[in-house]
Amino acid sequence: MLKEKSAATLAPASARARSMPRSAIREIMALAAEQTDVIHLEVGEPDASTPAHIIEGAFSAARAGWTKYSPNSGLPTLRQMIAERSARRWGVNVAASQVVVTTGAIGALFTAIVTVVETGDEILIPDPGWPNYESIAHLVGATAVRYALPAQKGFLPDPDEIASRITDRTKAILLNTPGNPTGAVFPRALMARLAEIARSRGVYLISDEIYEDIVFGREHVSAAAFGLGPNVFIVSGFSKSYAMTGWRLGWLVCPAELAAVATGLQEPLTSCASTISQKAGEAALSGSADCVAEFRDLFRRRRDILVEVFGKTGLLPMVPEGAFYGLVDISRTGLRSLDFAKRFLVERKVATVPGITFGPSCDRFVRVAFTISDESLREGLQRLRDYIEKFP
Ligand code: PLP
Numbered sequence: 001m002l003k004e005k006s007a008a009t010l011a012p013a014s015a016r017a018r019s020m021p022r023s024a025i026r027e028i029m030a031l032a033a034e035q036t037d038v039i040h041l042e043v044g045e046p047d048a049s050t051p052a053h054i055i056e057g058a059f060s061a062a063r064a065g066w067t068k069y070s071p072n073s074g075l076p077t078l079r080q081m082i083a084e085r086s087a088r089r090w091g092v093n094v095a096a097s098q099v100v101v102t103t104g105a106i107g108a109l110f111t112a113i114v115t116v117v118e119t120g121d122e123i124l125i126p127d128p129g130w131p132n133y134e135s136i137a138h139l140v141g142a143t144a145v146r147y148a149l150p151a152q153k154g155f156l157p158d159p160d161e162i163a164s165r166i167t168d169r170t171k172a173i174l175l176n177t178p179g180n181p182t183g184a185v186f187p188r189a190l191m192a193r194l195a196e197i198a199r200s201r202g203v204y205l206i207s208d209e210i211y212e213d214i215v216f217g218r219e220h221v222s223a224a225a226f227g228l229g230p231n232v233f234i235v236s237g238f239s240k241s242y243a244m245t246g247w248r249l250g251w252l253v254c255p256a257e258l259a260a261v262a263t264g265l266q267e268p269l270t271s272c273a274s275t276i277s278q279k280a281g282e283a284a285l286s287g288s289a290d291c292v293a294e295f296r297d298l299f300r301r302r303r304d305i306l307v308e309v310f311g312k313t314g315l316l317p318m319v320p321e322g323a324f325y326g327l328v329d330i331s332r333t334g335l336r337s338l339d340f341a342k343r344f345l346v347e348r349k350v351a352t353v354p355g356i357t358f359g360p361s362c363d364r365f366v367r368v369a370f371t372i373s374d375e376s377l378r379e380g381l382q383r384l385r386d387y388i389e390k391f392p
Contacts, residue, residue, distance in 0.1 A: 016138070024357045028338075031346070031351075037349055040372060040380075041369055045239070047373070048243040053283055054283045057279055058283070061279030072272055073100045074102075074272065074273060078281055099251055101251050105208065105237035108235040108236075116172060116204045120143075122171065123171060124146075124147050130180050150361075157186075159197055172203055182325070183321060184318065185219075185220060191225065194223070198231055205233065207224070228255065234252070235251075238250065238284055240324075241295070242292065244280070249280070303319075305370065305377055309382055315329045317365075326370070327367055327368075332392075336356065337355040337356045337366055340354065352368055353368075
């Protein structure tokens with residue numbers, strides 16, 4: 001008689017799943033959920049609602065029957081719009097066949113990495129940088145090797161350092177500009193150097209440009225501005241520019257042969273991005289761009305509040321030039337960033353993100369996001385400043 005496999009012999013969750021790097025932000029969010037009247041400086045998404053014409057686009061598309069699967073690579077009309085937008089911005093030719101629509105920019109990042117990175121490969125990621133880069137590397141069995149974004153250099157990388165970290169096993173360099181958590185925007189000459197290093201050393205360049213529309217008096221320079229070479233992947237999306245985080249819509253632009261491979265990966269990943277969201281995306285790209293400028297101006301005003309509160313304290317290592325984050329120096333407290341963030345949250349009811357979430361170099365900072373109302377932001381930042389300054 002066949003013996004039934006008992007629960008006691010069931011294998012545990014996979015080693016890879018169990019060893020997933022755990023983000024310190026989860027601890028802060030769990031702690032914040034237990035408190036009342038918390039000011040949220042930890043939330044990395046726009047507080048504004050998606051503009052009405054985009055929501056209307058989704059409603060009318062759903063009523064008109066756009067409720068089925070789309071092709072793996074996305075709706076041809078949306079791909080065409082993204083290609084035209086990209087070509088206009090970069091000054092290079094981009095065809096719809098080079099665009100893959102994904103479930104959020106995270107879907108595009110995951111796709112780009114899986115398209116070219118093999119188990120055992122190395123991928124260069126920024127320190128500090130968005131924690132999901134390391135998590136994706138972990139999931140594909142690659143090694144994430146960090147390059148520095150030093151605070152004293154305005155959180156910009158040294159191209160020579162990046163070049164020196166390239167080994168036989170390096171498959172890709174991941175860039176993020178405008179940067180999370182730094183707010184740094186890479187200047188044109190730096191981007192040109194980085195594009196040249198990746199090209200000449202034969203490694204892929206995966207450029208995360210999800211905050212491309214949120215720059216304050218600076219130009220955003222895409223890695224594709226120097227040509228969409230055979231090694232270049234550009235990641236962007238709707239989440240931040242159009243306040244569409246919940247719609248889960250992003251894209252990848254890369255050479256057509258790689259886009260074909262990336263398209264094949266969509267089938268087992270998500271099959272396709274939500275068709276209704278894609279129609280909303282079409283409404284976003286075909287409608288007025290005023291909302292994008294309004295969001296940018298709003299974040300700029302809030303960035304100025306950050307500077308107003310911290311400007312003369314020496315606690316703000318760099319004035320953010322893009323995205324909606326700033327790093328605040330907590331080193332005079334002598335606390336590790338996670339301990340600081342927990343204590344500050346419990347004692348002063350303000351949630352921040354411990355810098356350690358973004359990499360080992362960032363433990364002397366906490367990240368604040370300027371994604372809440374001006375008054376709450378001012379109050380939260382003032383409490384942060386008072387709390388740090390009360391340490392001798
Ligand atoms: N890249 C960076 C640097 C981000 O901060 C985020 C979201 O916070 C993403 C990518 C993911 O964007 P999406 O919500 O479109 O998946």
